[in-house]
Amino acid sequence: MSHRQPIRVADIAQFDAIIDARTPAEFALDRIPGAINCPVLSNEERVTIGTIYKQVSPFEAKRLGAAMVAANLAGHLRETFANQPAHWKPLVYCWRGGLRSGSMVTWLRLVGWDAQQLAGGYKAFRGHVIAQLEQQVPRLHLRVLCGATGSAKTRVLHALQAQGAQVLDLEGMASHKGSLLGGLPGVEQPSQKHFDTLLYTQLAQLDLTRPVFVEGESPKIGRVALPLALVEQMRQAPVVEVRATPEARLAFLLRDYVYLGDDAAGLAFKLGFLKELQGRERVTRWQGWAQQGDLPALFAELMALHYDPQYERSQSKHFVQWAQRQVLETNDLTAQGIAALAGQMYAGQE
Numbered sequence: 001m002s003h004r005q006p007i008r009v010a011d012i013a014q015f016d017a018i019i020d021a022r023t024p025a026e027f028a029l030d031r032i033p034g035a036i037n038c039p040v041l042s043n044e045e046r047v048t049i050g051t052i053y054k055q056v057s058p059f060e061a062k063r064l065g066a067a068m069v070a071a072n073l074a075g076h077l078r079e080t081f082a083n084q085p086a087h088w089k090p091l092v093y094c095w096r097g098g099l100r101s102g103s104m105v106t107w108l109r110l111v112g113w114d115a116q117q118l119a120g121g122y123k124a125f126r127g128h129v130i131a132q133l134e135q136q137v138p139r140l141h142l143r144v145l146c147g148a149t150g151s152a153k154t155r156v157l158h159a160l161q162a163q164g165a166q167v168l169d170l171e172g173m174a175s176h177k178g179s180l181l182g183g184l185p186g187v188e189q190p191s192q193k194h195f196d197t198l199l200y201t202q203l204a205q206l207d208l209t210r211p212v213f214v215e216g217e218s219p220k221i222g223r224v225a226l227p228l229a230l231v232e233q234m235r236q237a238p239v240v241e242v243r244a245t246p247e248a249r250l251a252f253l254l255r256d257y258v259y260l261g262d263d264a265a266g267l268a269f270k271l272g273f274l275k276e277l278q279g280r281e282r283v284t285r286w287q288g289w290a291q292q293g294d295l296p297a298l299f300a301e302l303m304a305l306h307y308d309p310q311y312e313r314s315q316s317k318h319f320v321q322w323a324q325r326q327v328l329e330t331n332d333l334t335a336q337g338i339a340a341l342a343g344q345m346y347a348g349q350e
Helices: 009-014 024-029 043-055 058-078 099-111 121-139 153-162 170-174 192-204 228-236 246-256 258-262 264-278 280-292 295-318 335-349
Strands: 017-020 090-093 141-146 166-168 211-215 239-244 326-330
Touching: 009 121, 043 058, 058 099, 090 099, 090 121, 121 192, 121 228, 141 153, 141 228, 153 166, 153 211, 153 335, 166 192, 170 192, 170 211, 239 246, 246 258, 246 295, 258 264, 258 295, 264 280, 264 295, 280 295, 326 335
Parallel strands: 017 090, 141 211, 141 239, 166 211, 239 326
Antiparallel strands: none
């Protein structure tokens, strides 16, 4: 076989397919964008082999592991790869670019496919993601979108994107709306590593010479942390504030969080976390409204007594250019109102 150059992360685009040979559990935590999972060991098999390696011997672990890998590879050759043409060129990786991807590459080459192994495996890709984030984030020309709770900031961001602006939808990537009640029903947040990969993928698509609109976030969105360089970049950036009337905000929140009414007990439980800040009596009243499904009363007080005072305190402290911000006033947070806000913002910032 001819001598092959090691395949690096930068070479990934040359391949017809990216195959992740790790377990489904490893794949679920994070993976190279576009990869398909073809495990050579299942979650349970990997645990078994690890135990035998430690408790019996490395030789026994390899012997049993080889049998498991061969059986799994046979399944992939019969099913997953059955329809691939002779000129198919897949790239295979595992955790460090070792035995698991090596075994698969050997068999795929025996068939006649030009299969290659990613040098350093997923670990090398993860290192590349971290390095790219460190390099690209400080180059972003951010425009930070602020506004009290219920100002439809995420929708304005989406409208900006529809009008041709560049945006980073951090809450979309984090699958979370960023506040105490921000969890999305039935949607798990990504792992920290996968969030980083999503951010890396988004940054790779941006023109770094043009402005990028982003929502003003705290350092964590739910349980996912933003890179510190991105938090720092946001704090230094120019700010646009959406200032909507309380009536428009309440109407928007009732539309946007309508699903909270489907789980009264869950909502009441989450509100319990505010007792230290807001006092038992007030929170008990809010929990009562949650149980009764009286979201208009609950949201109106949450805005006036919890979110708005917090917002006033935190913005000037967090954003260096807060005093010079552009303010856009509105009493309309319907789809048309949101599109109009985005139009004003886009015109003023590009």
